[in-house]
Amino acid sequence: MNTETLKIESISHIRMATGIPLPPQPLADTLAQLDPPRAYVADSQPPAGDIVEPDGYEQGEDGQWRPAWSVRDYTDAERAEQLERARADALARLNADYDAAARPLLRDYPESERLSWGTQQAEATAYRAWQDAGQPGAAPQTPALSAILAGRNGTDGNETLAQLVNAVLARAEAFIAWQTFTGTRQRGEWAIQAATTPEAALAVTWERLTAR
Known part of the structure; x- marks a missing residue:
């Protein structure tokens, strides 16, 4: 030199x-x-x-x-920027992992069909309650399920409305059970937003939240 x-x-x-x-x-x-x-x-x-x-x-x-x-040392502005970047990265990773975990439940159903699940469940629940009550009077109206049943059976199918109700409620139970993980994802989001350091934000992961 x-x-x-x-x-x-x-x-x-x-x-x-x-x-x-x-x-x-x-x-x-x-x-x-x-x-x-x-x-x-x-x-x-x-x-x-x-x-x-x-x-x-x-x-x-x-x-x-x-x-x-x-x-x-970092300036206050640099520290704030790093924290916001870490929060954004941690939340994006959390949401991606949540979607990946939900994919086995949702992969076989297009979004347009999933939008009707609430209606299907409501009709199926009402029909099951009518069955459990001994089928008094006329059966509750099930326009959505009846239309679905017609499409499923076509010209030669023999699935009954009661069987379709069972299938809809079974799927609904599985989806409701999944909502525990929806709450877990939300808990993770709160933890990320509450983090005061980049390290704390990035420490919030799907694996840690779901570890038993």
Whole structure:
């Protein structure tokens, strides 16, 4: 290194600049006698800190040149930005993992059909209550289920409305059980939003929330 310009130079460059036929690895004393003086630069581990950047070179009390470092803490704005970025990343990861876990339950049903599940469940629940009560009077109206049943049976099917009701309620029970995980996802979202450090936000994961 050139101790005046503080720029790293190769031995071949020093030879050309000084006209001196230096060996491949000249002694430190030889480099120090050049004009301008040169010196070897020792390795130096960067210090601890929020933001650590190279800041030229400095000569220690032992005469050895080492890299110098600029160290500073994050500003309040930088800390706030990091926290918001970590919250966004953690929430995106949580939602993706939640969707992946729900996929086995939902993958066989298009979204347009899932939109009718509430109506199907309401009709099936009313029909089951009528059955459990001993079927008094006329059966409750089930326009959605009746239309679905007609489509399922076609011209040669023999599925009954009672069987369809059983299937709808079984699926509804499975979906209701899944809502426990919906609550778990929401709990994770609250924890992420309440996190006060990036590390705390990123520590909220689907795996940890569902670990038993």
